[in-house]
Amino acid sequence: MFEQLRDRLGDTLTRLRGRGRLTEENIAEGLREVRMALLEADVALPVAKSFIEHVRERAVGQEVLHSLNPAQAVIKIVNDELIALMGEHNDALNLAARPPVVILMAGLQGSGKTTSVAKLARFLREREKKQVLVVSADIYRPAAIEQLARLAHDIGVDFFPSTVEQKPLEIAQAAIDEARRRALDVVIIDTAGRLHIDDEMMAEIKALHGAVDPVETLFVVDSMTGQDAVNTAQAFNAALPITGVILTKTDGDARGGAALSVRHVTGKPIKFLGIGEKTDALEPFFPDRVASRILGMGDVVSLVEEVERASDKEKTERLAAKLKKGKGFDLEDFRDQLAQIERMGGLSGLMDKLPGMGGMPAMQDQTAARETGKLIAIINSMTPRERRYPDMIRASRKRRIAAGSGTRVQDVNRLLKQFAQMQKMMKRMGKGGMAKMARSLQGKLPGMPF
Amino acid sequence: MALLRKKSQTIDNKKPGLFTRLRERLSKSRSALADGLSGVFQAGRKIDATLVEELEELLLMADAGIEATERILADLRKQSDIKGATDASGLYDPLKQAMLDIIAPRAQPLQIPEHPARPFVILTVGVNGVGKTTTIGKLAHQLTQQGHSVMIAAGDTFRAAAIEQLQHWGERVGVRVVAQQHGADAAAVAHDAIQAASAQNCDVVIVDSAGRQHTHHDLMEELKKIKRVIGKLDETAPHEVLMVLDAGTGQNALSQLRHFNEAVGVTGLTLTKLDGTAKGGILFAIAMTTEIPIRFIGVGEGVEDLRRFDAAEFVDAIVG
Ligand SMILES: Nc1nc2c(ncn2[C@@H]2O[C@H](COP(=O)(O)OP(=O)(O)OP(=O)(O)O)[C@@H](O)[C@H]2O)c(=O)[nH]1
Ligand SMILES: Nc1nc2c(ncn2[C@@H]2O[C@H](COP(=O)(O)OP(=O)(O)OP(=O)(O)O)[C@@H](O)[C@H]2O)c(=O)[nH]1
Ligand SMILES: [Mg+2]
Ligand SMILES: [Mg+2]
Numbered sequence: 001m002f003e004q005l006r007d008r009l010g011d012t013l014t015r016l017r018g019r020g021r022l023t024e025e026n027i028a029e030g031l032r033e034v035r036m037a038l039l040e041a042d043v044a045l046p047v048a049k050s051f052i053e054h055v056r057e058r059a060v061g062q063e064v065l066h067s068l069n070p071a072q073a074v075i076k077i078v079n080d081e082l083i084a085l086m087g088e089h090n091d092a093l094n095l096a097a098r099p100p101v102v103i104l105m106a107g108l109q110g111s112g113k114t115t116s117v118a119k120l121a122r123f124l125r126e127r128e129k130k131q132v133l134v135v136s137a138d139i140y141r142p143a144a145i146e147q148l149a150r151l152a153h154d155i156g157v158d159f160f161p162s163t164v165e166q167k168p169l170e171i172a173q174a175a176i177d178e179a180r181r182r183a184l185d186v187v188i189i190d191t192a193g194r195l196h197i198d199d200e201m202m203a204e205i206k207a208l209h210g211a212v213d214p215v216e217t218l219f220v221v222d223s224m225t226g227q228d229a230v231n232t233a234q235a236f237n238a239a240l241p242i243t244g245v246i247l248t249k250t251d252g253d254a255r256g257g258a259a260l261s262v263r264h265v266t267g268k269p270i271k272f273l274g275i276g277e278k279t280d281a282l283e284p285f286f287p288d289r290v291a292s293r294i295l296g297m298g299d300v301v302s303l304v305e306e307v308e309r310a311s312d313k314e315k316t317e318r319l320a321a322k323l324k325k326g327k328g329f330d331l332e333d334f335r336d337q338l339a340q341i342e343r344m345g346g347l348s349g350l351m352d353k354l355p356g357m358g359g360m361p362a363m364q365d366q367t368a369a370r371e372t373g374k375l376i377a378i379i380n381s382m383t384p385r386e387r388r389y390p391d392m393i394r395a396s397r398k399r400r401i402a403a404g405s406g407t408r409v410q411d412v413n414r415l416l417k418q419f420a421q422m423q424k425m426m427k428r429m430g431k432g433g434m435a436k437m438a439r440s441l442q443g444k445l446p447g448m449p450f
Numbered sequence: 451m452a453l454l455r456k457k458s459q460t461i462d463n464k465k466p467g468l469f470t471r472l473r474e475r476l477s478k479s480r481s482a483l484a485d486g487l488s489g490v491f492q493a494g495r496k497i498d499a500t501l502v503e504e505l506e507e508l509l510l511m512a513d514a515g516i517e518a519t520e521r522i523l524a525d526l527r528k529q530s531d532i533k534g535a536t537d538a539s540g541l542y543d544p545l546k547q548a549m550l551d552i553i554a555p556r557a558q559p560l561q562i563p564e565h566p567a568r569p570f571v572i573l574t575v576g577v578n579g580v581g582k583t584t585t586i587g588k589l590a591h592q593l594t595q596q597g598h599s600v601m602i603a604a605g606d607t608f609r610a611a612a613i614e615q616l617q618h619w620g621e622r623v624g625v626r627v628v629a630q631q632h633g634a635d636a637a638a639v640a641h642d643a644i645q646a647a648s649a650q651n652c653d654v655v656i657v658d659s660a661g662r663q664h665t666h667h668d669l670m671e672e673l674k675k676i677k678r679v680i681g682k683l684d685e686t687a688p689h690e691v692l693m694v695l696d697a698g699t700g701q702n703a704l705s706q707l708r709h710f711n712e713a714v715g716v717t718g719l720t721l722t723k724l725d726g727t728a729k730g731g732i733l734f735a736i737a738m739t740t741e742i743p744i745r746f747i748g749v750g751e752g753v754e755d756l757r758r759f760d761a762a763e764f765v766d767a768i769v770g
Contacts, residue, residue: 036516039510039516040515040516040701041701042513042700042701042702044511045507045510045511046511108698108723108726109579109581109723109751110578110579110580110581110696110723111579112578112579140751141615141751142587142614142615142618142619142622143611143612143614143615143617143618144611144615146610146611146614146615147609147610147611147612147614147615148610149611150610150611150632151610154610195723195725195726195727196726196727197726197727222579222696222698224577224696224699224700224702224703224706225698225699225700226513226698226699226700226701226728226731226732227482227510227511227512227513227700227728227731228482228513228698228726228727228728229698231482231727231728232698232726232727249577249578249579249663251663251665251666252577252663252664252665252702252706253663253664253665253702253705254700254702254705255701255702257700258700277578277608277609277661
């Protein structure tokens with residue numbers, strides 16, 4: 001499904017190719033698809049709409065000369081705005097207050113609060129060298145207190161015991177007293193999951209918040225949440241002065257649009273990502289990663305940036321002019337393209353940044369890099385005439401080229417075949433965009449596992 | 451034990467007829483769609499493009515997803531044409547009908563034989579925190595009330611205090627929980643429980659499993675193993691692979707379902723937490739892509755808060 005979406009987005013944006021300036025018309029269509037992409041990623045509709053409006057305003061009239069084509073320019077603006085919306089940088093916890101610093105967790109049932117308490121405790125102890133006390137004020141869920149006790153024990157963090165006979169408020173206060181007595185740095189209070197429309201339970205956590213006056217009140221939200229994220233975030237934020245958000249279960253394949261919804265309606269930063277069930281599976285939040293995930297395009301934008309930086313503009317433009325004039329794409333051009341690819345960290349580096357291509361084993365990485373170098377060496381061993389008129393490369397020339405480049409005749413044959421494919425592709429593409437070319441290269445170069 | 455009930459006590463004490471209670475629960479939080487519809491389907495309003503667009507947005511906001519939304523709108527158009535509706539208020543029924551057409555065929559209750567020769571085995575699966583364990587507690591209660599003898603297998607040996615949580619539920623509903631220690635082989639626990647159930651002529655065994663993200667290959671393999679081991683004792687088991695979904699889940703539910711279904715062949719669905727404001731519009735998207743029956747809905751954390759899935763009731767709750 002996501003692949004289809006990506007394709008759809010890709011298609012529309014490709015149609016925007018080759019225009020020098022972004023206009024109302026040529027971005028409208030693209031933005032419609034972006035809207036669909038956001039909805040598929042579970043960004044709440046009102047949030048998606050306001051976001052799109054914002055992007056439209058920013059995009060219209062923007063020059064696209066410095067990027068390779070308008071399509072990429074739109075993606076880049078969308079991505080930049082997503083990142084801006086989610087808060088440019090990573091917001092750390094506020095630990096500077098007078099100890100014990102109290103952290104209160106809140107959220108719906110099953111969102112990952114208890115697990116996050118343990119993760120956070122571990123994080124603070126290991127990274128910030130803090131002495132942490134954890135306590136459970138969840139007197140409702142069966143075995144909730146045991147759950148936290150077990151987790152605390154596993155990570156070797158102090159656990160303040162509580163029982164279901166106590167009141168949440170009593171529990172929290174006793175824990176804070178204890179922390180004060182023992183001069184501990186941080187107290188993290190776990191609370192029961194609750195529905196934002198459960199007045200009694202919301203009143204309870206409000207009272208708890210009022211009494212313990214936490215420095216951080218963290219709203220824990222499941223990254224798989226759909227459109228309802230706006231409602232819950234709004235309600236929790238209205239009831240409690242939330243200071244930050246923990247987005248959990250991002251180790252699955254949810255696109256995590258809820259992150260955008262929650263951020264949009266609360267204005268509060270996302271501080272951490274839960275990336276697994278274990279207590280070490282917590283990461284500080286970096287908006288760019290989540291942005292590209294919501295867009296479902298891998299690190300498309302960083303690809304765009306790298307293409308911009310690394311590609312030799314002059315050569316690209318010369319090639320484009322040549323193609324326009326109807327002159328063929330020759331081995332010299334192919335070599336230039338390969339060299340550009342090599343500069344960008346090899347084909348595999350490039351592939352890694354394309355959607356769905358990430359995480360290739362290091363072994364193949366090396367092979368692929370070697371292959372690019374080999375291709376260039378082969379072309380270097382040809383005469384200028386051969387590079388221009390590859391058809392003249394017959395058996396004896398192949399043997400010479402192979403010997404000159406330290407390769408085998410099969411390698412030369414393979415290169416010529418790839419070149420022929422590339423030539424066909426370039427004809428179809430017309431004005432050449434590197435990113436598109438790289439995409440089309442998938443599966444056509446040796447050592448690539450697709 | 452008594453104190454565990456705190457939150458549900460208020461509910462249990464009142465204990466009106468189950469249906470009233472359900473309706474109360476479902477409507478306590480009017481769905482956003484219902485709220486929106488009362489604005490869109492106003493009497494006297496013309497049916498035009500703006501209206502359709504507003505409706506589209508409402509459906510998308512209910513997590514129905516793009517495909518199901520388009521289908522519902524197309525059906526609605528057809529239906530209202532047939533009926534010659536011109537006033538927006540006349541669209542309520544066609545809309546409900548369009549939704550029912552998608553979802554009604556999926557409303558197939560779980561049938562458990564009266565006194566099976568061998569235990570009827572239910573394997574519960576799903577991603578983290580959706581409500582598997584709670585659903586098992588409620589289901590065990592419901593089946594006991596219906597006269598079945600039930601046993602539960604504490605198949606989540608991974609999550610902290612998952613076994614204790616299930617044991618609390620066992621006590622609460624008076625059902626035996628077969629468990630081993632934390633970290634034990636989940637398949638072995640299931641195996642033990644089914645053997646014990648066979649020996650005692652127990653009718654139903656419900657196997658809990660640890661929540662897992664469907665993208666974790668090893669964890670899905672572990673789940674397959676649990677199923678395989680269950681099948682070794684009785685090749686017809688598990689008789690139901692019940693996947694639990696959280697009503698608040700967005701489009702990711704489709705991916706969850708696809709992966710779990712590929713791994714262990716899901717035969718029934720349960721949608722939990724419908725007492726919140728999310729109304730599970732994702733079921734329409736699901737019903738468009740699979741024919742897997744929808745069995746139950748969860749409408750709270752109390753023992754009584756599990757209901758048979760009823761398509762008409764569900765649509766009513768969502769449309770208002
Ligand atoms: N895969 C994954 N699972 C997580 C993550 N965070 C929490 N979980 C799992 O989600 C489930 C629910 O987590 P809990 O910490 O019990 O959630 P909670 O919010 O305390 O739940 P209640 O107290 O019942 O409201 C458990 O199975 C956790 O292991 C995460 O980042 N990734
Ligand atoms: N409001 C509401 N809460 C529910 C419902 N079903 C379950 N819950 C709550 O959701 C939380 C998670 O439920 P569990 O039964 O532990 O979920 P699980 O799928 O077993 O979780 P893991 O085993 O950790 O993956 C608990 O706080 C439950 O009380 C429901 O229908 N409504
Ligand atoms: Mg908890
Ligand atoms: Mg469980």
